[in-house]
Amino acid sequence: MTAGAKPRYQQLKDLIIRRISSGDLGPQDRVPSENELVESMNVSRMTANRAMRELTDEGYVQRVAGRGTFVADFRARSHVLEVHNIADEIERRGHAHTSEVLQQSRQHARGEIARALHIEQGVDVFHLLLVHFENGVPIQLEDRHVLAEFAPNCLEQDFRHITPSAYLTAISPLQEAEQVVRAAVPNAAVRQRLQMADNEPGLAVIRRTWSRGRPVTFARLHHPGSRYELTGHYTPPGTPKSTTDNVVELEKLQA
Amino acid sequence: MTAGAKPRYQQLKDLIIRRISSGDLGPQDRVPSENELVESMNVSRMTANRAMRELTDEGYVQRVAGRGTFVADFRARSHVLEVHNIADEIERRGHAHTSEVLQQSRQHARGEIARALHIEQGVDVFHLLLVHFENGVPIQLEDRHVLAEFAPNCLEQDFRHITPSAYLTAISPLQEAEQVVRAAVPNAAVRQRLQMADNEPGLAVIRRTWSRGRPVTFARLHHPGSRYELTGHYTPPGTPKSTTDNVVELEKLQA
DNA sequence: TGGTCTAGCCTGTATATACAACTTGGCGGG
DNA sequence: CCCGCCAAGTTGTATATACAGGCTAGACCA
Structure with missing residues (x-):
């Protein structure tokens, strides 16, 4: 088992996830900006960008161009x-x-x-x-x-x-x-x-x-059973154009 | 509504997804390599890399370093x-x-x-x-x-x-x-x-x-109802270390 | 014939750089 | 006092370049 060092973008992700999971960073808190990570973590901005972008895709943080990166509301x-x-x-x-x-x-x-x-x-x-x-x-x-x-x-x-x-x-x-x-x-x-x-x-x-x-x-x-049903809707990530509101439609259909 | 041009990495993703959805590319088929995309699509390799990497994360393709990129088995x-x-x-x-x-x-x-x-x-x-x-x-x-x-x-x-x-x-x-x-x-x-x-x-x-x-x-x-139950297991993407086999465990518990 | 080694292609990662677009706060003019 | 504008910071994207490591086919040698 050659563990090997994890890639640096993954180390960055793990670091942020740990800070969120531990409560160090709570919902809506500001996460260090890419440039701050560049300085403190000694990585290039593209590496920091990749880490934060993936955390965004995974739902951990939300980013707003011009404002910054913030811990997502987990609900x-x-x-x-x-x-x-x-x-x-x-x-x-x-x-x-x-x-x-x-x-x-x-x-x-x-x-x-x-x-x-x-x-x-x-x-x-x-x-x-x-x-x-x-x-x-x-x-x-x-x-x-x-x-x-x-x-x-x-x-x-x-x-x-x-x-x-x-x-x-x-x-x-x-x-x-x-x-x-x-x-x-x-x-x-x-x-x-x-x-x-x-x-x-x-x-x-x-x-x-x-x-x-x-x-x-x-x-x-x-x-x-007569008054409740579980509904689910699944869309693969990254679909070019997705049709929404299908659930509502099916619910009507079954009513 | 200023539609605005999609980013180029997204255009690349859409292109590949269309080729897969249309049946032009079937499961296990080889997808153009990053360098081929660089030449044919006139983008930099990093852009092609980002597109293919995201398609991998989304389950559309599988990549093997040294061999190439292949359409994933959708099952x-x-x-x-x-x-x-x-x-x-x-x-x-x-x-x-x-x-x-x-x-x-x-x-x-x-x-x-x-x-x-x-x-x-x-x-x-x-x-x-x-x-x-x-x-x-x-x-x-x-x-x-x-x-x-x-x-x-x-x-x-x-x-x-x-x-x-x-x-x-x-x-x-x-x-x-x-x-x-x-x-x-x-x-x-x-x-x-x-x-x-x-x-x-x-x-x-x-x-x-x-x-x-x-x-x-x-x-x-x-x-x-007496012989069947639906089971589900949900792990957020990108978790540092995930505990697996929980489903099996719960099934035993409920048995 | 059979084994080994290497050149070439492929993906994975990391960096430096550049420009665009968005947001905010502050400055200055009316 | 208020409005508008601009500068600084932030994210989003794109490119060029570099090196590491996996895989394969074919050359080469015994």
Whole structure:
């Protein structure tokens, strides 16, 4: 294994990513300009330019000619995080989002939760249980566990006004996510919270999210099958001209 | 609206993408080298390099130092297309995939199908109806319509040996996709084909796919909720070190 | 015949330089 | 006081040049 030195543009990228991930640079903060990097890092401007350009493509920073380079707002970064926040999704449809907090407590992780978060049995986690409403109709039951060490102020938040996922992304950029989607009839307690009929199928999304290299939250999102559907739209990067608004179109089609 | 000329590296990218999309360049074909582009397109090598490098990042081509640049195999290009092919998914689990073709016929598009494919009523489409089995157990009912003009040889294919999605991606790269996932109890005919119990929830994926700028196929994929789940794994591009194999891990966790 | 070595092509990276376009802040004139 | 203009800083693009390293085909030698 000859590791070999990484190219310098990659070293620059890693440096900036580390500063963002560590919280040294927060959203909207100014990133050193290309000329500043030329001086401090002893590289040519083209090398700095390549590093920053790639970070832009990857969604880490935003650049404005004439102004500078700024750390991007991570909520807008990828499909994952867009879909992540049900409040945004509802408001994008022009509807009203409200939520009810059923539980917000500190617990000791056990069994499945401990395994999912890669922690020992008994380590502190926060347990959040919320119902999200779209125009007053229940649309998601969010059953979430959060690593306590990751979000120390979790109990003081008012999750009626900021969703857990918005709160979590504000703490630190989420770097990796995985999810499983399945259809099943949820148990009676879930059905009751979501005002579902007996035998009504539900759509469940089980999602685990990483930040700074470790899993920080594990969520089970239950939806009534009759009132909710997951939509996705995929465009390969760099397409010459892309047709937009296809999703809206398909939604109409299916309605 | 001052359109303004596109930058030259973008013109180069568009040119190559057009040649790939039009079929002029097929998978594994050799793309002109940077020096050839320098001569024929009258640009500097760095500009050609940037264009080809970005096409590499976007998955259009693969480059090997010392050999050249080649059109990428589109099956490996994006999440969408990976998930697209159920046979690959099953084989990746180490299981046996078989399928039964229930229908393979030419029809005239009507109603929803015509609207989904952006064509007039009565235009020719192919209708495919298949059941996919994993180790002999039915796991997906594929109800697909394909624009006849796009895939003229569709009726001669043996879809027991090549799945429709593999066939379609072989014809032309799929450029855009959108999907809706929902949970519902399918109708009796579908339940019977998938050997589902009455009232058993099903997971339905309705997917529409674009190629060369127009929708070419519209598929309804029904799965038994008790035997199938959708998995996804999202890593932001360019992460310094990414932990892999998380999906496998979560699958175990949920089993 | 079979093995080795090298010349030539290819990509990957790094630098220096140049010009264009955009943004902001400050200066000066009305 | 306000408006307009200009200078400085910043990003975006383009070019020329250079060197390193991978790959291959063909020459060359045993």
